[in-house]
Amino acid sequence: MPDIDKKDRPATSVTDQEALDFHATGRPGKLEINPTKPMATQRDLSLAYSPGVAVPVKAIAADPQTAYDYTARGNMVAVISNGTAILGLGNLGALASKPVMEGKAVLFKRFADVDSIDLEIDTENVDEFINCVRFLGPSFGGINLEDIKAPDCFVIESRLRELMDIPVFHDDQHGTAIIAAAGLINALELTGRDLKSTKLVCNGAGAAAIACVELVKAMGFAPDNIILCDTKGVIYQGRTEGMNQWKSAHAAKTDARTLEEAMEGADVVFGLSQKGAFSAEMIRSMADRPIIFAMANPDPEITPEEVARIRDDAIMATGRSDYPNQVNNVLGFPYIFRGALDVRASTINDAMKIAAVRALANLAREDVPDDVVAAYQGNRPRFGSQYIIPVPFDPRLISAIPVAVAEAAIETGVARKVITDMAGYARELSARRDPIASTLASLYERVRRRPKRIVFAEAEEEQVLRAAMSYANQELGTAILLGREDLIRATAERAGIDLNRPGLEIVNARISTRVEAYIDYLYARLQRHGYLHRDAQRLIHNDRNHFAATMVALGDADGMVTGITRNYSTALEDVRRCIDEKPGHRVIGVSLALCRGRTVFVADTAVHDMPTAEQLADIAEEAAGLARRMGYPPRVAMLAYSTFGHPSGERSERVREAVKILDKRRVDFEYDGEMAADVALNRKVMEQYPFCRLSGPANVLVMPAFHSASISTKMLQELGGSTVIGPILVGLDKPVQITSMGAKDSDIVNMAAIAAYGVS
Ligand SMILES: NC(=O)C1=CN([C@@H]2O[C@H](COP(=O)(O)OP(=O)(O)OC[C@H]3O[C@@H](n4cnc5c(N)ncnc54)[C@H](OP(=O)(O)O)[C@@H]3O)[C@@H](O)[C@H]2O)C=CC1
């Protein structure tokens, strides 16, 4: 019997409490709206609002197409539901659908930089629903209908398509059909089947199922080879119970009356129904090398583990992200709308859908380049039964699919804007990738490939326990919980955290068998620095940072994370008593600021108060090294208040000197300075200095002193809306990361993952 290889599965299993906490933490829900123009001064107000706003109003009234130039319409999609078929959970109402709709809106943004808002409409009346949506056209570039039950969804979508001149797309129908079709094309190829003679059973005859069956028939499946089933069994010609015109259109000429009978000898089965709808017997009765897409969410009709226990020749897909082959519409709707919006398409037609199917199917057959491997749990996937479709985090999707969709829109005459430079468009699309998520996702995936033992030095604290659990849950490795076992267990119980799971290990410093070895190690290091043996004993017995750092130094853990109970410099001093600098390196802190599509490394944000020129040069080398290890070719700007000698001053002199030192060291990365921050970051301002040696805006900023580094990163975070990760400690001989005091559990996990990644 084949195993579902655990390594092949991204670890995304979450507890109910984690899911609720995730949604409730901070600002409730998953969305907020941010302005794109300054709104600070009287002049801003005059431009954005009265009187200035009157000008675009008149322009749009004169030429409606200019709404795409002067408003957010062209990048704005409404995700609209009435909650009558929320995933596979059924009709739970408009309000209950909101988390899913907010989620879809977030996926639009995350994967394709499409702005989106969720609208939940509290009616099950089809006409009311249509009337509510039909007048919203001026607000949006597209309408994404979601989780509306069949057959209402068919009427709603087709009427709205007639009434509106923007794309109206029912994701559960067409999104699902596109992804399922792409996966099916590849699965047929892998099993050597000809679609004209392949027998398919589709369980479910609702929104997703009808659309899937229509699309596969359009692809060339013989109608006689397809059987559709619903809660009443096979939809056969002549059946009257529980029918509607959409089911009738696909009623089969067959003697089979039950799903069991229909599945006997079937080549392919689609599950678009409900959890657990497929039995072991049904799977056993299918043809050789069956293709099983159990797509119900959140739980499939049958799990890959169950199938693996029954037979070893199946190609298996589900709608979930924690198994290989995720056939889920998330692979489609963000990119399909991206392409449609970019050419201002009036509709999403069949040609555009088929273009998306082909692009998706082809992408899975291509070799996965190095920079994409991290999106695949560290394995380089090869087209095959465990990889018939790209994963949602595949960064190639953003350029491959919209280009195909936009081209098809242009060819079929529904584009209101023509893109002539498709290669340039593909480059623009790639630049829309969210670097925050990509940077972290790639780092996490690399750690998953080589899980590490990380000691959480302050495990008696609740947020540390949460972080440790999340570390283990995400299969990043083993989280070693350092502290008194009774206190750790009491904190866990109070917080409702279950410690009885693999990947968590409690180490109690007081009763550890390694204590003597740690004391000997520390005493050997400190005896010539004024420490007595009993001082080393006290530090190991009583101080978690010394114990944890010594564990790492002696190889009992791969890395450590600390910092929430003690200030940064104290924690760093503790660690440095146990671990040296890496030979030839300098210990510094680098903060990673992620803001509006850009990632910059800022250094030194932790260690050197007023660095000398020599130290600034070292900082530049360390920070450039980190940037490179994280996949960014470094362009280092040595920052000052002045630019290339103006205005002159003693403090800038130090920075100029550092540049000369780097010249002498013949370092192998781009650097220049001294320069002000706007010169470093703004291409246009930099162009005023044509001799500047940077080939583009800097991504590594070496600050002239600790105070400017600390102040500017904190300002970026508080005022600029940046996500700041770090300071990340580099230059130590072993991976240790120190969080800020009071850090949230998610920050602690990030730092633990960075330690596990081996940043030191
Ligand atoms: N992976 C993906 O990307 C997607 C997955 N889905 C999943 O597909 C399923 C259906 O969604 P959707 O089409 O939007 O919902 P609909 O409400 O439109 O349709 C549900 C259909 O499933 C049928 N059904 C329900 N339970 C069973 C059962 N036990 N056996 C046979 N048929 C059953 C219903 O039968 P009847 O007509 O008799 O009531 C109905 O035809 C959900 O689980 C959803 O999560 C949907 C969209 C995307």
Ligand SMILES: CC(=O)C(=O)O
């Ligand atoms: C994925 C999705 O849209 C659904 O299950 O309804």
Ligand SMILES: [Mg+2]
């Ligand atoms: Mg849905």
